Ligand SMILES: Nc1nc2c(ncn2[C@@H]2O[C@H](COP(=O)(O)OP(=O)(O)OP(=O)(O)O)[C@@H](O)[C@H]2O)c(=O)[nH]1
């Protein structure tokens with residue numbers, strides 16, 4: 308699969324505002340500032356279709372993008388939606404906002420029937436975080452297939468990647484094929500993530 312064209316559709320909070328679409332969704336979740344929006348841009352080979360910011364908490368709504376893809380070794384094309392979900396775990400967020408986030412993301416997982424899988428992004432340098440464990444539980448409770456993507460791997464030495472991935476894999480009780488590393492800066496891991504998405508969609 309190769310992503311050939313992408314367009315922002317809309318932002319939403321409530322299911323009534325989700326774009327109705329006959330196409331399936333792949334969503335992106337993770338703590339604030341882990342690089343969700345950057346990863347989307349990198350996969351799509353776009354500079355800034357998803358808004359990237361040095362200020363955490365930039366993505367506050369559920370953002371939908373329509374993606375046209377080409378299927379490998381054929382002349383066939385198809386469509387899917389990418390969904391950039393707001394990040395969690397940002398310290399300067401009130402209790403009320405936190406509850407609103409939980410409701411917004413929880414409702415999306417429960418009600419978006421065409422959701423086929425989630426790319427769950429963590430910072431490769433960070434130890435297993437209880438907030439991520441809560442997210443994992445939300446995904447498992449809703450039977451949503453997920454791939455853990457350890458981002459910003461350009462920040463560590465190549466030879467150290469397994470040293471960082473193994474404890475995460477262990478803590479989250481993941482199979483080998485449920486975790487991979489990624490760098491938007493160095494464009495590492497694009498193929499693995501794309502293949503996972505392809506297997507969920509095709
Ligand atoms: N070194 C490095 N920095 C990255 C990478 N990906 C993202 N960043 C930086 O991390 C910061 C946050 O990136 P975003 O893509 O906005 O992160 P996000 O998870 O969408 O953040 P929120 O929407 O605020 O939750 C920005 O300063 C990015 O430039 C990466 O692969 N390597």
Ligand SMILES: [Mg+2]
Nearest residue numbers: 343344365366
């Ligand atoms: Mg973002």
